[in-house]
Amino acid sequence: MKLYDLELSGNCYKVRLFASLINAPLDTVPVDYLQGEHKGETLLKLNPWGEIPILEDGNVVLRDGQAILVYLANKYGGEAWWPSEAHLQADVMQWLSVAANEIQHGPNTSRLIEKFGVESDLALSLARSTQILTLINNHLADKDWLAVNRPTIADCAVYPYISIAHEGGVSVDEYTHIQAWMKRLEQLPGYISMPGN
Ligand SMILES: N[C@@H](CCC(=O)N[C@@H](CS)C(=O)NCC(=O)O)C(=O)O
Structure with a gap:
């Protein structure tokens, strides 16, 4: 599972933080934000919004920190972190x-x-x-x-x-x-x- 990441971004940090709390396997891929890598062809294919974080898990590609938290909680964190009731x-x-x-x-x-x-x-x-x-x-x-x-x-x-x-x-x-x-x-x-x- 890959996180296209920026160390100084709080939106990326929330994903790193939660993955660490639940011990989910996450590889961070640093994005050269100052050079506009998130607006380049490769990352725009993954996220046309031109924003990070982006999570890539096999064929699943997700943008938005909140959505990624929901995905990780469902897949790795369980009921405790994202209740079903x-x-x-x-x-x-x-x-x-x-x-x-x-x-x-x-x-x-x-x-x-x-x-x-x-x-x-x-x-x-x-x-x-x-x-x-x-x-x-x-x-x-x-x-x-x-x-x-x-x-x-x-x-x-x-x-x-x-x-x-x-x-x-x-x-x-x-x-x-x-x-x-x-x-x-x-x-x-x-x-x-x-x-x-
Ligand atoms: N809705 C997104 C917003 C993500 C976002 O604003 N990311 C910033 C970095 S923290 C970004 O990539 N901004 C690029 C831009 O707005 O052009 C989320 O909550 O994760």
Whole structure:
């Protein structure tokens, strides 16, 4: 199983992190992002969106970090990480959407602007960061994990860009429940870090 990967990408990191937590066999293939390899002919054949992560497992080719987490959980992680019961699965799914929407447009975008010089609206992404971090912090006030009372792919999807939010000028220091949740996740067997967290 191959992951077309960028070390500094939180979207790629969530796949590496989860694969490590469940001990799934994963070969990382570094993508030369600065040279635009992800927009080149070979990778566009795998993902016409021109984005990474991309997972290749035999004939299966998948884009999008959240979708890849679902695939890995089904194939290697099992019920614990991606429950099959309708309301439990939907609970986890809610958080995969948060990762792809509020986290992407909040802390992720702030980091793209501040660390990589991407042109976007910093004030807006900072305001969105405050909004989503407050919601998550309140949610975690009486819970150890984001969904279904145990670590799931919900946590793996949401954690990465919060753990490196400071690179976008977003401090998570004051969000004490988020701090405690991150520490719990970092103590899971198989946890790996990425540059910046
Ligand atoms: N929906 C995708 C987004 C992936 C994404 O934005 N990847 C970035 C790197 S972190 C990328 O390849 N960007 C290239 C571009 O937008 O042109 C996911 O959640 O994995």
